[in-house]
Amino acid sequence: MDTIKQIEQLILQNKVDIFLGYKDLDGHLIPHGFTKENLDELKDLQISDNRYSLEKVATHLTEKNPDIKIGIIARDCNKRALNLLYTWNQLNPENIETIDVNCCPSPLKSHSDCSYLEPRQSGEFKKENGVDYNIEPEAFMGKFDNNERLTRWMYEFNKCIKCYGCRNICPVCFCKECSLEHPNLVEPGTLPVEVPIFHLIRAAHMAGRCIDCGLCEEACPAHIPLRLLYREVNEIVSNVFDYKPGCSDEKSPFSVLGGDVVLEPKPMDFKYKEKNNGL
Amino acid sequence: MTVKRIAFVQELLKFIGLEGRLHLEWISSAEAQKFVEVVTNFTEKIRAMGPNPLGIETVANGAMKYGHN
Numbered sequence: 001m002d003t004i005k006q007i008e009q010l011i012l013q014n015k016v017d018i019f020l021g022y023k024d025l026d027g028h029l030i031p032h033g034f035t036k037e038n039l040d041e042l043k044d045l046q047i048s049d050n051r052y053s054l055e056k057v058a059t060h061l062t063e064k065n066p067d068i069k070i071g072i073i074a075r076d077c078n079k080r081a082l083n084l085l086y087t088w089n090q091l092n093p094e095n096i097e098t099i100d101v102n103c104c105p106s107p108l109k110s111h112s113d114c115s116y117l118e119p120r121q122s123g124e125f126k127k128e129n130g131v132d133y134n135i136e137p138e139a140f141m142g143k144f145d146n147n148e149r150l151t152r153w154m155y156e157f158n159k160c161i162k163c164y165g166c167r168n169i170c171p172v173c174f175c176k177e178c179s180l181e182h183p184n185l186v187e188p189g190t191l192p193v194e195v196p197i198f199h200l201i202r203a204a205h206m207a208g209r210c211i212d213c214g215l216c217e218e219a220c221p222a223h224i225p226l227r228l229l230y231r232e233v234n235e236i237v238s239n240v241f242d243y244k245p246g247c248s249d250e251k252s253p254f255s256v257l258g259g260d261v262v263l264e265p266k267p268m269d270f271k272y273k274e275k276n277n278g279l
Numbered sequence: 280m281t282v283k284r285i286a287f288v289q290e291l292l293k294f295i296g297l298e299g300r301l302h303l304e305w306i307s308s309a310e311a312q313k314f315v316e317v318v319t320n321f322t323e324k325i326r327a328m329g330p331n332p333l334g335i336e337t338v339a340n341g342a343m344k345y346g347h348n
Contacts, residue, residue, distance in 0.1 A: 150295060
């Protein structure tokens, strides 16, 4: 396959130290780092509609070694995430090489490698009592009054099992300290989680940051329509602050980070590297 | 910036169904009269809206039509 040749070249020419893609392991595609040492693994590299936040792996690698050169499979959502991580200084664009893969569907293409082409379907009970995955924020606002909106969101939020999957999968969650683990905001070690505050904290943090990849919604075992919620917060940021994350070279003007808040992003400086060399 | 941040939170609360329960006003320490007016109006507004719906069990459980607990 052409793409695999391209990746092989990148690795052989030392343009990247590691290439992040998906490897076929007993029929399951898992995220994998391909390197020069294990070049024969490239035959197992597969490009499909499987998605994982490879950018997150890239930020973790960069934390440990800021100079590492990383190649990465990129769809549109990956590129938006990378762009956002560049603006927040979590990754250096000079150290990242992307290999573009098919994304949007078109009759001109043989296929597309993206799962969000088939949106998750809501069941009858969810449509009746909760929030439909596929409703547009505007339609949701128009259809239900204040009280019904609250009841419906509470139905969704109450299902939360506090697995932190939405945060863990999120390619743009990179805070050194996570508010969702701050004992003053979220009581540690107890279930059920306090709603709606848990989800509102995350929603506020996603404002101006969420790049609408939809991985959180895919990951959520409780089927909470998180993407819809974060879409709405981004819409508000777009209306109030005129900012669209992932498409801009600048940081969001609305941010719960920055200022004298302790939730600063992880630094990529030398000191940090030294400190973590032992790991 | 504050006015925009508050606008953000107001819109977020509106989306999940807690509209009208957050208010921002600039009042100087010399404007006692204005302070009284704003606080009185807001108190009356909230009283008319009733208690926090999150305190009502069926709402907090997200159970509206079927009443499952």
